Amino acid sequence: MALRHVPRQLRSQCIWLAGQVARSTRRKGNRSIGTAATETESTILPSSTGASVGASPDSGAFKIMSGLILCRQPVVTPELTPFESAYYNYQSELQKRLMWTFPKWFYYPEGTLAERQFSAVQPVVDGKDRTEFEKPDIVFNRDRRSKQEVVLPERDVERESEESAKIYAKIVPRSRITEADKKNNFRSLERKLDRTLYLLVKKDREENAWKFPAAEVLDGETLARTAARLLHEAGGLNMNTWLVSNTPAAYHHYSYKPEDKEKYGGAKIFYLKSRIFAGTFVPQKGSGIVDYAWVTKDEIQDYVHKGYWASMANALSRQ
Amino acid sequence: MIVAQGFFRHILRPRTPSIFANSSGFGDASSAFAPSTTVPQTTIDVKNCTGTLMFTRGKRSRGGGETQQKQKMVNMLSLISPRRKQPRRIKLSYEDLLRHRTVHRAWQLVVRTKRQERRLELQKQYFKMKHACDELRKTSQILYQSAMEKPSPIRFPMEYRIPTVTPPRRIWNATWKPPAEEKKRKTL
Numbered sequence: 001m002a003l004r005h006v007p008r009q010l011r012s013q014c015i016w017l018a019g020q021v022a023r024s025t026r027r028k029g030n031r032s033i034g035t036a037a038t039e040t041e042s043t044i045l046p047s048s049t050g051a052s053v054g055a056s057p058d059s060g061a062f063k064i065m066s067g068l069i070l071c072r073q074p075v076v077t078p079e080l081t082p083f084e085s086a087y088y089n090y091q092s093e094l095q096k097r098l099m100w101t102f103p104k105w106f107y108y109p110e111g112t113l114a115e116r117q118f119s120a121v122q123p124v125v126d127g128k129d130r131t132e133f134e135k136p137d138i139v140f141n142r143d144r145r146s147k148q149e150v151v152l153p154e155r156d157v158e159r160e161s162e163e164s165a166k167i168y169a170k171i172v173p174r175s176r177i178t179e180a181d182k183k184n185n186f187r188s189l190e191r192k193l194d195r196t197l198y199l200l201v202k203k204d205r206e207e208n209a210w211k212f213p214a215a216e217v218l219d220g221e222t223l224a225r226t227a228a229r230l231l232h233e234a235g236g237l238n239m240n241t242w243l244v245s246n247t248p249a250a251y252h253h254y255s256y257k258p259e260d261k262e263k264y265g266g267a268k269i270f271y272l273k274s275r276i277f278a279g280t281f282v283p284q285k286g287s288g289i290v291d292y293a294w295v296t297k298d299e300i301q302d303y304v305h306k307g308y309w310a311s312m313a314n315a316l317s318r319q
Numbered sequence: 320m321i322v323a324q325g326f327f328r329h330i331l332r333p334r335t336p337s338i339f340a341n342s343s344g345f346g347d348a349s350s351a352f353a354p355s356t357t358v359p360q361t362t363i364d365v366k367n368c369t370g371t372l373m374f375t376r377g378k379r380s381r382g383g384g385e386t387q388q389k390q391k392m393v394n395m396l397s398l399i400s401p402r403r404k405q406p407r408r409i410k411l412s413y414e415d416l417l418r419h420r421t422v423h424r425a426w427q428l429v430v431r432t433k434r435q436e437r438r439l440e441l442q443k444q445y446f447k448m449k450h451a452c453d454e455l456r457k458t459s460q461i462l463y464q465s466a467m468e469k470p471s472p473i474r475f476p477m478e479y480r481i482p483t484v485t486p487p488r489r490i491w492n493a494t495w496k497p498p499a500e501e502k503k504r505k506t507l
Contacts, residue, residue: 003464012465074482087426100404105377106394144407173485190490222465240495242476246466251451270455277478278495314443
């Protein structure tokens, strides 16, 4: 079924309709449309897989699944290395050295009480630290050879009203290290604010239990639709998310063990990237999810097996 | 603001007695050469002025609204000009210059390394995506075509937030619930 003649905006709806048609015809017992479609598809496409949406199951076929890479973007800027902070400090000192003298006459006009208070608080500038032959170069109470230190007079807190006290209250920045960091709470979204956190989910299995959530693409569904369904089925409705794109960001495939090969021989998972802005992931009953964790890229290695990590690593971002 | 050519000349040039033909002279001739640590120099008496008016920054001039406005303008202009506010030019010794250059080159190196790392990461992500799309195309043409649909123009959600240096008061809204109007959501 070629969709070249269908405008882009309507293609996903077309696919849904085709699925509906296939389902209804199958119910009636008429398999002609379904099988014809799959036959044409399998001739066009390479013979590596026979399974597609609406196809009849085959032992060599792969189950097509849509996966979800759900991430929480960094809340704070990246940590500065010691060199970076030293460099920024150096640059700010240079800037202070080159800054123009504070125009006191403009902010504290001559003859006012404020000016008197301001002048009283300023450090004494006498140009003492100079060589014998240097004349003091002081203009507007500023030694021109060095940076200026402007000291603001202390506010008369008693005389101020509550409102102005609030306005002039010192801003205390909040800590970048949260409680979740201290307690190492891997289920919290407030941990590691400077890094991207990815959702890992644990299935009731002994081997390869931890992975990104994934679900089979059913008849008439697109990857994006499956991912949306998967998100609600796995984690509930109370999550404000945004699908970055319909295009898959990663691909992973594996074969089932011989004993598990009933309907399909293996699985092909196409992962879509999504971002969470608010809410909580709550594992739902019936989803098969035993545990979950919000981890950074380097922490994923501790949870997930090697082959999976090799597949997924390049799709994730380090920061 | 009506400003004559001569207006700027009076303010921005260094004050010496012989230049200004129209001015009525300085109130205090010695003050022009006085050391800068003293209180700002007095102006000439405005009412005695015959030609253009003389203004100094930071003074309160007597007279009508016009002269006051001009005074305010002088104050503002004095803020913009570097006159007597610029510190000395930095002259580094040879060793200091070497130190500065070393720091600068080290910084350039760090920035370059970061840029290259970021480029490499993006490249890896792109090829991962390309590989996934190629595999999808082999697997299912329909799914591939639906995956290639892109919204035009791309819309970002309102909740999109840029990282800040320190976190907000409420770091994460854990109790978010979907609004009641949205019954069925087509996509994520």
